[in-house]
Amino acid sequence: KHSLHSFFLTGTTVLFSLSGCVSAEEIIATVGTDVTLICNYDAKYYGKLSTCWGRGAIPSRGCASEVIKSDGSAMASRLSERYLFMGNLEEGDVSLTIRQVEESDSGIYGCRVDVPGWFNDHKHQETLTVVPGKTHRLRENKKEGKTIWVSSINDHDDLTTISTDTHAAVSMTP
Template identity: 45%
Template sequence: LSVSLSVFLSVCVCVCVCLCLCVCVCVSGHSVTLLCHYDVKTHSLLSVCWNRGKLPLSGCKDLLIAVDQLRVREDTRVSSRYQLWGRLDEGDVSLTILNLTETDAGLYGCRVEIPGWLNDEKHNFHLTVDSAPQTTTTPPVNTETSTHQTTAAHTPGPHTHTHTHTHSDTHTHTHTHTHTQ
């Protein structure tokens, strides 16, 4: 039993148990690369297909994209969101799914077609796509402008000062202070 862990930009985590199953948890709006490699030195260049859902006994039933040796078969690509950006000449046929949505969740399979009866390499993935965290915006804080008006009556005896504050949100505050000498 071997376990490997891959982390992609903190928005996608894939855990693979042996070569047969990887579980990936991702966030919508981001991309994921489902890893699939084969040994070119042992097998030379091969045909590969990517399937949506459980892989059938042979071939790919719900084909997403396929490769004939060094050539991506464009007639098989069901969406431009499915890309094979690996080095095909080195056996890297990893599938990148761009701009994930919650409808992308489910099973995926990579079949490396090795000549002979039941020789194919199969790599299975269970993809979970969580919705992106909601961002909240707070309304801007009202900026206050104040107008100070001071009136003073100079009469012998007590002095009275009146301060009036007018704020931009239409509130007026009046303060009266009386000082005696």
């Protein structure tokens, strides 16, 4: 007998079975940005549950290459300060935020929520692909004791950073 629950992921409803079926998503992020991999459960129904996120396919127990773990109320452990729970754990938001992603962060991530009973765990898997950001060539201009770095951020605007001994400013110029 399978009971189905709804899993809400950034505006999309994914149905999965509590018997161990894995729902999956694909995320593309740019180097240097923060990315959040979504995972939620119904904390009002289940109460506070321990959760882990790991790299690689979700094994039959626990998380492969665990990167972060929650005891249901707070973070219990993490591999690096770059891995965070930014949502409200007590409300079932166990989404993983990775700060300043790098290309080496690309791969499969699995979320496991430990639901009591056999074969009841919520499992959610995401494939993260981190792509290089747009590179910018900087030009250095020195005028009146000021160093001006100019970098094109798109086809129309320049991002200008002005640094002096006492202050720095950033402005957009068409």
